[in-house]
Amino acid sequence: MAQTRTATKAHGGGHGMIGASTRVRGRITGDGDLTVDGHVEGDITVRGDLIVGEGASVTSNVDAHSVTVSGTLDGDVTARGAVRIAAGAKVRGTMQGEHVAIEEGAEFAGRLDCEFELPPELMGSTSSRKRS
Amino acid sequence: MASTIIGAGITIEGEITTDEDVLVQGTVRGKLNAKDGVVVEHGGVVEADVTGGPLTVSGSVTGNISSTDRVDLQPGARVVGNVKATRITIADGAQFKGNVDMDV
Numbered sequence: 001m002a003q004t005r006t007a008t009k010a011h012g013g014g015h016g017m018i019g020a021s022t023r024v025r026g027r028i029t030g031d032g033d034l035t036v037d038g039h040v041e042g043d044i045t046v047r048g049d050l051i052v053g054e055g056a057s058v059t060s061n062v063d064a065h066s067v068t069v070s071g072t073l074d075g076d077v078t079a080r081g082a083v084r085i086a087a088g089a090k091v092r093g094t095m096q097g098e099h100v101a102i103e104e105g106a107e108f109a110g111r112l113d114c115e116f117e118l119p120p121e122l123m124g125s126t127s128s129r130k131r132s
Numbered sequence: 133m134a135s136t137i138i139g140a141g142i143t144i145e146g147e148i149t150t151d152e153d154v155l156v157q158g159t160v161r162g163k164l165n166a167k168d169g170v171v172v173e174h175g176g177v178v179e180a181d182v183t184g185g186p187l188t189v190s191g192s193v194t195g196n197i198s199s200t201d202r203v204d205l206q207p208g209a210r211v212v213g214n215v216k217a218t219r220i221t222i223a224d225g226a227q228f229k230g231n232v233d234m235d236v
Contacts, residue, residue, distance in 0.1 A: 022149070
């Protein structure tokens, strides 16, 4: 049975946790962090960090501070911080973030939108390529 | 420990289906279908029909509640809706408006 307990405060809001056998169809918004180990279909907007755990499946457009994916994610991601696609993850969609890391063993299909300065020696030869 | 936690400041609009315990400190609008325990803490807001096992409310629930076990409305709880359960307690200080169906 569920026991009463207080959530740890982060980013001024509480922590959200979608357990492994939980399915959410709809929109999730929040001030704090969110960890998904279950299934979510619908958009996720959190001010804190989003963690998509191993075995989780998320079909959502995501807007969060930082995003770490170890499970399956289908949708566009907009992060103000880092996006990390861990080994074993399956991700499809456009990733936008300050830093994007794709670990070895991760599957990724989609677009990366990452703002950074190209080193000067690459500036001339890649002028035909679009920089975001 | 609850396996699914809707923390304070988190809002879910839609349908939640789960086999696990659910702890609501934030807001849920739509539907909440649990098989196990549901706790709506003080400050938690549920605007949804709720089904589940044992249900403890200290926060606010607007919607019909159907439990296979017991429903406890604790002091500070505010429930508007019908409650169907095998056992029910309404504590002193709990607000409740609706019908009770105890399946007798």
